[in-house]
Amino acid sequence: MVFFVSKNPTVYPHEGFNAQEDGDALRAAMKGFGTDEDTIIEILCSRSNAQRQKIAAYFADELGRDLIDDLKGELGGNFEDVIVALVRDPEEYLCKQLNNAMEGMGTDEKTLIEILCSRPDNEVRRLVDAYEEKYNRPLAEQLCGEVTGELRRLMTFIVTGTRDSGDDVDATLAREQAVQLFEAGEDRFGTDESVFTKILAKENFNHLSQVFEEYKDVSGNTIEQALKSEVDGDLLEAMLAIVECVQSPPAFFAKRLYKAVHGAGTDDETLIRIIVSRSEIDLGTIKEEFERIYDKTLESYIRDSMVQGETSGDYKKALLALIK
Structure with missing residues (x-):
């Protein structure tokens, strides 16, 4: 694959x-x-x-x-945010989103995970270079001050170019790594998270796809099932993001869009970021995946869920124009 x-x-x-x-x-x-x-x-x-x-x-x-x-x-408001986002250079815009997630009190780990864990190595490298040029500070350095533990190790691997930049698959190694993952998690008491981090952050997406196939054969469970039973919190979110984007980036972003609008209040920043940043890449496929998963179109979901009066009509109109 x-x-x-x-x-x-x-x-x-x-x-x-x-x-x-x-x-x-x-x-x-x-x-x-x-x-x-x-x-x-x-x-x-x-x-x-x-x-x-x-x-x-x-x-x-x-x-x-x-x-x-x-x-x-x-x-003003969200309408301004979506229009200004459209005018910014794409990498500059995502760098600004990364910086916003780390500045001030608290850290928005979910945004960091969405941007950094969803992309293959070549795209991450461009972001890393653009970030240092814009903020005169290495992204890895700033991340280390914002996230801790195994999540920090995972993200540091990702932004320092540790991931294989090729697309080759080593079937023998994939089998060995599937066994390593099984022995580090389901096959023991407690979890050696470092084994999961090393493999998920260092191997290219093609190779990881083969690792996950081998894991099903070794364990009888999917890698998602294993992660959910062995890892939790933001580290789980980050690892699942990698797994989902190895399997289908459009499905990953479709689920993020659903969560951004579902429930009380709208996560407008996530909604804008995904629609703007994917509109010239794969938003058409994200729409197809959204309808497949949720049995409704993305357009109707945004139109019906974002209640008039709670959001600007121009804001909604701009979003719908981008996903048409």
Whole structure:
């Protein structure tokens, strides 16, 4: 099995794109009394990020203005957050999300796990480089001050490039590692978490897929069942995220979207982050997985669950435009 991210986006480069026309239209939508939110949504939600960067460059070079500053001055709340997220460079946006998860009192481990544990090595390396360039501090150094124990060890392995960057599968080694995992968990009293950490954080996703298949043969249980019986807390969440993204990244993100909207209140930051960051990658497949798992479309779930009056109509309209 070869691991890959299904290229099934919902946002594509706009045909006939013209940065000047879009830039002038956006400027007019924000100039004078009132704001034309529909024009902002129509343009920014139907352009690729590369095209949005060209619009931002037109704003800076020809109009002498900062597009993000103008948007922040005109918009507010979650609607502002989703529109500004669209205009940021994708890696810069995720780095900002990582930084937000670690700054101030407390740490948002779930965001760190979602961003860092869901991606193969090449994507993590780009984030690590972008983070140090933006914040002048190694991501690993900051993580070590925010998370503890085995979770810190797992994440340190991930962000320091310990994971195999190739895609080869060693069937003999996979069998040996499946046995190691069994002996470190289900086959003993207590759990040697370090064995799970070393294998899950160091092997490439293709190889891990084979390890998990071998584990079922060795144990009779799935690796998910084993983890749930042997590990708990944030470490369990991180390890399950790796397992789920080895098997199906779209299913992982579909479940995250469901949890973000389900229950009392909406986790808007997670909702925005996943929809924006996956819209040009695999949001189309995430939609398919969402409907398969929950027997309802992602569009209807967002439309019906985010009650009008509790959230901005423009915010909901922008989200729906991105997942169309």
